[in-house]
Amino acid sequence: MRSKHLTLQLLDCAPTCTTLRQEVIQGLQQSPKTLPSKYFYDELGSRLFAQICELEAYYPTRTERRIMQQCVGELAELLGPGCLLVEYGSGNSLKTRMLLDTLKDLVGYIPIDISKAYLKEAAIALALAYPALEVLPVCADYTSEFELPVPARAVRQRIGYFPGATIGNFEPKAARRFLQQIAHTCRGGGLLIGVDLKKDFTVLHHAYNDPQGITAQFNLNLLRRLNQELEADFQLAQFRHYACYNPGEGRIEMHLVSLEEQVVHIDDIEIPFKRGESIWTESSYKYSLEEFARLARAAGFSVERAWCDEQRLFSVQYLTTL
């Protein structure tokens, strides 16, 4: 049997190892210590995250998928033909297939992701499944400045796609800046975004402290990655996953707590830890519909439509630029 050959042009704007090193050292020298959550997604981290998404305890993924099934037909009507779909942080692009199946006469699809191996794999799988679609992958930290590739056919409007409630990982000010950047890139078009909603915090605690401990592995994998790529000497058994909801700030905070007094080395820099001191690795902000509408407006969008599940756990929102 002849195998199918396919070449895909991948635009590579991936952050360098120097950037990783600088951001990591800077974060660990602050008080409280922090690490950027975007660095969770190396190859193993992306796979662990995909496993989280399948967990019973982790409601966002399946809830978003259900809402998408409900709204995608209506969305296709709202958007019309000739769109260029730009996905920020495409991961394995599973939810995207619903859009690719339903949107009318798409001009192209641009998946953007920081994880090159994962992006390649996903882009090839999509290009094979949708042979008529122009797939233009970009490997980048999507919060940085980069140019979008231009598809062969004329674009009627650019539609951003930012699913998975990843907007929640930004501090509110950074969230507004990032949405502003998308509003600029997609001016005259819109943005389809998944937003996790405020809810009973026992549900949140369960979702970020799953009984299988996959979230703990996902969190600790960040230290393994730093050992591997920066030759740091974190002892993984000396740190513990900790996640809690901060109701005043409206966010889940994920930490790695040092179980002992210890010193970690990166290059010739010593990073001392007290017993019980934590590295803050992620925030996941939860919004009410009103709060998010305010944020969207401040960034140059208006909420055209917001779809929710019956329990109001999650929302999928279609924003248009002002």
Ligand code: AVJ
């Ligand atoms: C999908 C990236 C938004 O904040 O819920 C999952 C990441 N962290 N479990 C989230 C995550 C811990 C996730 N995002």
